[in-house]
Amino acid sequence: MAIGDSEFLETIDARVVARHGLSESEYTDLRSRLGRAPNLVELGIVSVMWSEHCSYKSSRVHLKKLPTTGAAVLQGPGENAGAVDIGDGLAAVFKIESHNHPSFIEPYQGAATGVGGILRDIFTMGARPIALLDSLRFGPLADEKNRYLLERVVAGIAGYGNCIGVPTVGGEVAFHELYASNPLVNVFCLGLAPKDRLFLGKASGVGNPVMYVGSRTGRDGIHGATMASEEFSDGSSAKRPMVQVGDPFTEKLLLEACLELMSQDLIVGIQDMGAAGLTSSSCEMAGRGGTGIDIDVSLVPTRETGMTPYEIMLSESQERMLLVAKPGSEDAVSAIFAKWELEAAVIGRVTDTGRLVVRDRGRVAAELPVALLTDDAPKYERPLAPPKFLEQLQSLSVEGLPTSASYNQVLLTLLALPTIANKSWIYDQYDHMVGTNTVVLPGSDAAVVRVKGTSTALAMSVDGNSRYCMLNPYVGGMIVVAEACRNVVASGARPIGVTDCLNFGNPERPEVMWQFAMVIEGMAEACRAFGIPIVSGNVSFYNETKGLGIYPTPVVGVVGRMSIDHVTTQWFKGAGDAVMLLGETKEELGGSEYLASILHREQGLPPELDLDAEKNLYGCCLELAASGLVRSAHDCSDGGLAVALAECCLAPGARTGATIDVANPVGIRRDAVLFGESQSRIIVSTRPDLAARVLDVAARWGVPAAQVGRTGGNRLQITIESEAAVDVAIEEAAKAWFEGLPSALKGT
């Protein structure tokens, strides 16, 4: 039976096309490229593959600008995840991905399946996942809805990660009203694999069997990818059935089965069925292999009867994989999955036709050129324009801002802000120790896990500062990379690779697209300057509700490598140590947390970033860590120097006071000294007799450095040019910082 005259030919009118998220011009283009009208199954397949989520149609032209190569890169973007050589014959395989839209519609399952999806991306490559981190954004906790979203997202991450037994070792969370209707859930995962046994999502070898393994297919998540490519409106709760339901127990079985499979010589390629399920996995594998694929959906194990080809191709049921087996190894593959009580079925063959053929009991239900769905999917150079309000927002006259004699209360208020406060209410719900690799528990600048059987440890940080990116997306883009690298460096590790998750509004708006383009330029510039490649990533557009979009929110995950003997944490290690400040404090209040939360202005220019100074700071800090000269190191970021000092004082299970005097040679505003967010600064502590050597190292790297005080006592006292500015009891600071988040969650 020929395409076009079957029962699948539901009348495809403008309404059906629109419901599939294709524009009129895209549909016209599709018809002319096919030389006929598609049937409904084909329309469904094309609509998900041409969705923003799968096709990167708005972002591709910009993403090309990111540096992705380097001597240690084993796998760059385009595969399930990136991979970097970490020595000892091992590869670190990592990626960050968003699950924003589903997490707003159904926060528990949305977040849980976000974790499940990124885990599959990692073990699809043949790597055992050893660490998860999350970057989250919510609206203010004064609103009950936002408290609900935070609690359920955290529970969903915990429910999935804890059960499968991959530790959630770190992350970050920030709050702003623009995320109230568009919370962000970005999940980072890192795994380890033998570097000569990385598996790719490639269908090669004409005639090779195509196998479906894992859970059965149900009717859940149909058109999830399309949902993630639209703005939200009032009717969004009706999209709840589009959110998939996760089963971490099955994923654990799938993980172990896949790794057992990969330890033998049985397969040529494998890919996770994530967004757009069987559709994307089959045509992406054929696309990468330069082949075709011919599958019969009646052979797919299903959870319910009567599923149509359309439903089977578009289901986003979780915990499934598609693989291409070596000829004759079908039974061996099936035996491994049977041991783990999972489905395995041969559903088709690799062909040389360059076409995706979908059959139902032998009868062709859809036939499309693979290239049309992958490389030749639409690409747009969308119009760019800076937002009209930008110049006004960037102007900030500091002269008019109020000053104060004592900043005690300001410091305590900042410490209690949910964005800054201690996050143990969140990470205590995550199993962050399973795997017995977690060397630095959550709460320090970066998470650190050891690599068993080697002397290596890996540091990881996810970071993003959307206010900076809103005020100047180019500088903001640079700072996002720099801050995450600085966190990794402060923990003693040299950055070796980056993964990025780019969360933006509607790309059809020129202002959003301009922000996107500028952020990429900034990130690319910083990565080039630091010599670190971006090896994987994800773009999430359409984070808008009723026309109101989020701030541009690029989030990056940076991975660093170090000797396990050089691990450094942010906390002071007891009384009597010298406290040193590396880097220069400038009068920079623009875009700061202090300006936003205390003075209620989101204005000004973000702090400057001198890439050379930043790079020298890294070199200096790494030398200090490697030579054992420092006992702690902490990056200055949100809340500036005063908040960073307080955080150094508040170790898990211990409190250390400090007496600090900061020089102010050019007489900048006192609040800028305390709370300004000048970049390229790290606070270190050292034994007093080593202070001079720390200054020597800093001088050699050209990094401005000064001893600013001593640890000890039970107060944090900060003077500026000997004049009192802050004097708080450590217990008071601890109370503000530790209770900030739990009390905000009580809605008080």
Add this chain to the structure above:
Amino acid sequence: MKVAVIVFPGSNCDRDCLDVVRDVVGASVQPVWHRETVLPSVDLVILPGGFSYGDYLRTGALAASSPVMTAVKAHAVRGGLVLGICNGFQILIESGLLPGALLRNASLRFICRMVGVRVERTDTPFTTRYAAGQVLALPIAHADGAYWADPQTLRQLREEGRVVFRYAALPGSPGAEANPNGSVDGIAGICNQTRNILGLMPHPERASETRLGGVDGLALFQSAVDSLCGA
């Protein structure tokens, strides 16, 4: 000492136990799949932590009827050592090898953090290297760890000296609650009448290396070695 670590579908601390017993304790150890009906010749069987069968039905309930559990019971009857950690403790209770129940934490949330654990009894094969009353720093990581037993069972446990570990304030950790999960009488671990079966919620295998922040759990495994070598 020869050790077997049972692997149930959904176990996720099995590899951690294997690593610690082999690389830190230095004993011979092997994984045993839950479908096995015969145990290899071993002195100690560890039921590891995790989410066997995804915690479906009740924690530990489905694993308790795994084929291997018949062999584990026979091993225990012969006087062999059995250690259940976290989900392993839940499985021991569900299979009737230890009394009581493990309920949802009082906070209703999963809790992962370092807690204080007081050694109440040193007269078990797992605790001879500790001092009575010593407070250990051990991590917990569970959602269902609130120990419960009826008053009669509790009385019996106390009278027979079978409450081996209780939660206690962790020195140097101001503000942390002594009883993290609402366990009755602060119970963190118990043993059977013949003292060869121990179940506890905290994870000694996560506190056996200085690199990971503490070694208070290591002596538990070393005590087991001592007991077998007649030390």
